[in-house]
Amino acid sequence: MNVLIPLRTIIVKEIVRFVRIWPQTLLPPAITTALYFLIFGKLIGSRLGTVEGQSYMDYIVPGIILMSVISHSYANVVSSFYSTKFQRNIEELLVAPVPNWIILAGYISGGVIRGLLVGIVVTLISLLFTEIAVQNIFIALSIAVLTAILFALAGFINAILAESFDDISIIPNFVLTPLSYLGGVFYSVGMLPDIWQTISKLNPILYMVNTFRYGLIGVTDVNIELAFLITTGFIVIEVFFSLLMLHKGIGIKN
Amino acid sequence: MNALSIRNLRKTYNNGFEALKGIDLDVAEGDFFALLGPNGAGKSTAIGIISSLVNSTSGQVNIFGHDLKTDRSKAKCYLGVVPQEVNFNQFDTVKSIVFNQAGYYGIPRKRALERTEICLKQMDLWDKRDTISRRLSGGMKRRVMIARAMVHEPKLLILDEPTAGVDIEIRRSMWKMMQELNDNGTTIILTTHYLEEAESLCRNIAIIDQGNIVENTDMASLLTRLHVDHFVLDLAEPLLNIPIIAGYQLESITNKVLNVTVPKEIGLNALFNELSALNIRVVSLKNKSNRLEQLFMDLIDSASEGNHK
Numbered sequence: 146m147n148v149l150i151p152l153r154t155i156i157v158k159e160i161v162r163f164v165r166i167w168p169q170t171l172l173p174p175a176i177t178t179a180l181y182f183l184i185f186g187k188l189i190g191s192r193l194g195t196v197e198g199q200s201y202m203d204y205i206v207p208g209i210i211l212m213s214v215i216s217h218s219y220a221n222v223v224s225s226f227y228s229t230k231f232q233r234n235i236e237e238l239l240v241a242p243v244p245n246w247i248i249l250a251g252y253i254s255g256g257v258i259r260g261l262l263v264g265i266v267v268t269l270i271s272l273l274f275t276e277i278a279v280q281n282i283f284i285a286l287s288i289a290v291l292t293a294i295l296f297a298l299a300g301f302i303n304a305i306l307a308e309s310f311d312d313i314s315i316i317p318n319f320v321l322t323p324l325s326y327l328g329g330v331f332y333s334v335g336m337l338p339d340i341w342q343t344i345s346k347l348n349p350i351l352y353m354v355n356t357f358r359y360g361l362i363g364v365t366d367v368n369i370e371l372a373f374l375i376t377t378g379f380i381v382i383e384v385f386f387s388l389l390m391l392h393k394g395i396g397i398k399n
Numbered sequence: 400m401n402a403l404s405i406r407n408l409r410k411t412y413n414n415g416f417e418a419l420k421g422i423d424l425d426v427a428e429g430d431f432f433a434l435l436g437p438n439g440a441g442k443s444t445a446i447g448i449i450s451s452l453v454n455s456t457s458g459q460v461n462i463f464g465h466d467l468k469t470d471r472s473k474a475k476c477y478l479g480v481v482p483q484e485v486n487f488n489q490f491d492t493v494k495s496i497v498f499n500q501a502g503y504y505g506i507p508r509k510r511a512l513e514r515t516e517i518c519l520k521q522m523d524l525w526d527k528r529d530t531i532s533r534r535l536s537g538g539m540k541r542r543v544m545i546a547r548a549m550v551h552e553p554k555l556l557i558l559d560e561p562t563a564g565v566d567i568e569i570r571r572s573m574w575k576m577m578q579e580l581n582d583n584g585t586t587i588i589l590t591t592h593y594l595e596e597a598e599s600l601c602r603n604i605a606i607i608d609q610g611n612i613v614e615n616t617d618m619a620s621l622l623t624r625l626h627v628d629h630f631v632l633d634l635a636e637p638l639l640n641i642p643i644i645a646g647y648q649l650e651s652i653t654n655k656v657l658n659v660t661v662p663k664e665i666g667l668n669a670l671f672n673e674l675s676a677l678n679i680r681v682v683s684l685k686n687k688s689n690r691l692e693q694l695f696m697d698l699i700d701s702a703s704e705g706n707h708k
Contacts, residue, residue: 146505151505161495169504232488233486236452240478241551242472242473340706
């Protein structure tokens, strides 16, 4: 069997799903981030001076773009796969000869595509407020894709383990949002007291945001190679656990 | 060749419940096979394992000679499953549900569109192809699941209580459709609580109870084991007392309707002679269609007695 056919089927199904509900999936980040840029970037930012030699608006743009990529790649997979489990249409995949890695790759691709699409929308919104002279497009794109993969995988694991709709909102509300806000989106860790600088460096999102910022505006608080290593390392671990859970049927088989 | 071959299949759930205690089962290619059992007997677990929705504890399942563990992909290609409950995305259109399933089986787009059209037309759903599935009636939803299960042309189709909760008209049309599929060469395994359905459609039967196969034979020889028949007599005049006739058991349903249990070795002639002698006029007679039900209950009762001993 040509495994690319089921892979393409899952990906197309996922894209159709989030495009069909675009007022819930693509429109809200455009509005939210426009407000971020207007309030924090323009109104408050214009009175704050510079951060690391950049205007405050320019400084927060990369973080806000990546924060949108993170939350939407995660949200797409967690909601889609949990609904598939909840409505039992996961059985359509389980009875068919679809290898587990294709199921995983299909859902992750759906999450990555939505995350990056939202990232593009937010980038376009940001261009209404500032100009971005991209410093290193390769670094910016590669860390954005890796970050989307990492959080799509996290969403997949959450969906597999979730037993109720409450369980799929706990991680985004109590883990993802605080880590994103404390991941150097709105500030440089250099502005924090030493102890908080050390604690912040345990937050993986800090590395991704700063690497993306480096790619866009050439400013970073972290070592770029270390950031790629951490991101890739998390992805490898998540892929392993996801495939293990699919193989054992955890959360999806009786 | 056997369409399905099961050897020593066991399933013990995490809570310690032993749902299957080492069952063996063969279903021949082209058969219309009934798998019956009371609720909780283990038939859903068995179907779940065959469909890869439940992991077995041990044992072997072969579908058209392909082992479900070692040759999973090929084994799955031969199998189509129509589950008991609706399990498709109710926000998808009828066409996309069937078309996507073809994609999961690796069928190229052009062929998948052809197969989707054929299956939806077969199920009389082509006019509803662009309808969001949650807007369909219960009977239509079941037919969508059959179309979906047939899209990759499986040689073995498992129908898990396909007519549960549908009205008699839909049930009859589904019987006709199942019969046509079987006539066209698809092996069918049917689970149902309507024993009349199994009796009229299936050639072979297995009865599962408490995780064991308690009977596995052909329908005709199973039915010949019945020692009694049940008839309903409509009388011309109402009866004040139920007559006592040696060898027969008579029960009144109403004062003009009698339920009679007739031992096969005695037959009906003696009964009518006695009734005539008593001046009781019978207007009409019909056979109660509960022959398999009677056997089913006998087998289940004797299996549970055996377990209690």
